[in-house]
Amino acid sequence: EVQLVESGGGLVHPGGSLRLSCTASGFIFSDHYMDWVRQAPGKGLEWVGRIKNKLNSYITEYAASVRGRFTISRDDSKNSLFLQMNSLKTEDTAVYYCTRGSGWGPGDYWGQGTLVTISS
Amino acid sequence: QSALTQSASRSGSPGQSITLFCTGTRSDISSYNFVSWYQHHPGKAPKLIIYDVTKRPSGVSLRFSGSKSGDTASLTISGLQAEDEADYYCSSYTSTSTNWVFGGGTHLTVL
Numbered sequence: 001e002v003q004l005v006e007s008g009g010g011l012v013h014p015g016g017s018l019r020l021s022c023t024a025s026g027f028i029f030s031d032h033y034m035d036w037v038r039q040a041p042g043k044g045l046e047w048v049g050r051i052k053n054k055l056n057s058y059i060t061e062y063a064a065s066v067r068g069r070f071t072i073s074r075d076d077s078k079n080s081l082f083l084q085m086n087s088l089k090t091e092d093t094a095v096y097y098c099t100r101g102s103g104w105g106p107g108d109y110w111g112q113g114t115l116v117t118i119s120s
Numbered sequence: 121q122s123a124l125t126q127s128a129s130r131s132g133s134p135g136q137s138i139t140l141f142c143t144g145t146r147s148d149i150s151s152y153n154f155v156s157w158y159q160h161h162p163g164k165a166p167k168l169i170i171y172d173v174t175k176r177p178s179g180v181s182l183r184f185s186g187s188k189s190g191d192t193a194s195l196t197i198s199g200l201q202a203e204d205e206a207d208y209y210c211s212s213y214t215s216t217s218t219n220w221v222f223g224g225g226t227h228l229t230v231l
Contacts, residue, residue: 004165037222044122044224045158045166045209063218097166104172105156106211106220110165 002026002109004098009114016088020114022081022098027109030054030076033101036083037110038094047106048096051081066092088118123221124148124210131229137198142210142223143191150191154213157186157195160225161206170195197228205230 008020022034033056036048049062051072060072071084081098095115099107125143132138142149142157149155157170168177170186173193183198193210210223 035220044126045211045222046122047211047218047220047222050219061219064216065218067217104154105168105213106222107166108168108171108177110158110167112163112165 002100004100004109004111006096006098006111006114009096009116011117011119012088013120014088014090014118016118017084017086018088018116020083020085020096020098020116022083022111024079024081024098024100027100029079033103034072034074034081035099035101035106036072036081037097037099037106038092038116039097039113040091040094043094046094048083050101050106085116088116090118092116093118122224123214123216123218124212124223126208126210126223126226128224129227129229131231132197132200133231134200134202136200137196138200138228140195140197140208140210140226140228142193142195142212144193144212144214144221145191147216148191148212148214148221149188149193151215152213153188155186155188155193156211157184157193158209158211159204159206160209166209200230202230204228 052059095113098111100109158166160166
């Protein structure tokens with residue numbers, strides 16, 4: 001059974017940093033692209049970014065709204081995905097989901113999400 | 121404001137069929153067959169129900185079907201059941217700098 005479990009959410013002041021983690025199980029993690037998607041309170045889903053697999057040189061792609069502030073990385077030896085978020089803004093407040101991405105879309109399996117709140 | 125447009129809410133009765141729509145532009149739905157649909161029960165992980173416009177992942181009910189015409193994608197749910205009450209989101213690849221875009225979601229109520 002595919003499982004994705006996010007962690008690391010919490011309350012941060014504007015301008016601060018936070019690192020989210022996602023631990024995967026139930027599939028060959030190293031074979032797959034991995035994405036982050038977020039949902040602000042009362043809003044729809046927003047794709048945040050992607051990291052491709054080793055075969056595709058671990059290329060990263062980001063939404064315009066987070067490019068230059070967020071960094072996605074992975075540790076295939078630990079079946080783990082990370083999202084380093086810097087220069088956080090109040091509009092980054094959201095539930096952040098880890099997803100197993102693919103060439104056709106942002107995810108066939110999703111975690112249950114971790115809440116990030118940016119507030120002074 | 122989401123890149124793809126969905127009705128905020130829809131409702132239907134058990135046993136009925138309902139079609140949800142997702143409207144994009146020539147930068148996304150019109151130009152690519154990478155449309156997917158997700159079912160989201162609040163507090164749970166979103167679930168993929170349609171990908172590549174019409175394909176169903178293994179284990180997804182045959183009651184769910186997808187299609188596309190021009191800049192609008194559609195999700196049809198036949199034989200509505202109480203468990204179908206959820207939020208439904210569409211997604212598409214986009215040629216803009218963001219790669220993947222979502223709709224704002226449709227809340228489906230089964231009366």
